[in-house]
Amino acid sequence: HKIRFGVIAVGHTFMTITTYGFDFILYPYVIWLVGFFIGFPFLTLLAALIDIVTVYVYDRTKKDWLGIEAIKSVEESISGGFVSKVLNWTRNRGDVTTASALAFFVDPLIIMLYMRNGSNQYNWFSVRDWKIFLTATIVGNLYWAILVLLGVESASYLMTG
Secondary structure, three states, rough: HHHHHHHHHHHHHHHHHHHHHHHHHHHHHHHHHHOHHHHHHHHHHHHHHHHHHHHHHHHOOOOOOOOOHHHHHHHOOOOHHHHHHHHHHHHHOOHHHHHHHOOOOOOOHHHHHHOOOOOOOOOOOHHHHHHHHHHHHHHHHHEEEEEEEHHHHHHHHHHHO
C-alpha cells in the first residue's frame, strides 16, 4: 500500500503542477497576448494534445498513478450503495451530458479515464472515450477561457483606470 500511495502521490503532484501552470500562468498570458478568439482554440488544442500524451504514458506504464483505477475498483465493489446510485443516476443521463457537467469541476483527462469502461485495463481510447474526451475538453476549456477572459479584462480595466 505504501508503494501504491507513493505512485499516486507522485502522479497527483505531476498533474497538479502541470494543471496549475497551464491554467493559471499559460492560459491568462495567452488570452491576454492574443485574445479570446485566437487563444481559446489554440489553448484547447494544446490542452487536448497534453492530455492525449498523458493518456498514452498512463496506458503504456500500466500504473494507476492518478488513482482512478483504484476508485473504479472500489466503486465496482460497493455497487448498490448511495454513492453508486448517485453515480449511476448521473451516468443514465448520457455520456455527453455527464462529461459536460463534470467539465466544470474536473480535468477532461480525469473525466475520460474515469468514464472509460472497465478498470485496470489501460486500453487507450474507444470511440465512446473520444466523444467523452472531446466534449469535456471543449466544454471545460470554453468555461475556463471565459473565466480567464473576465479576469484578464478586469485586471486590464483596473490597471488602466
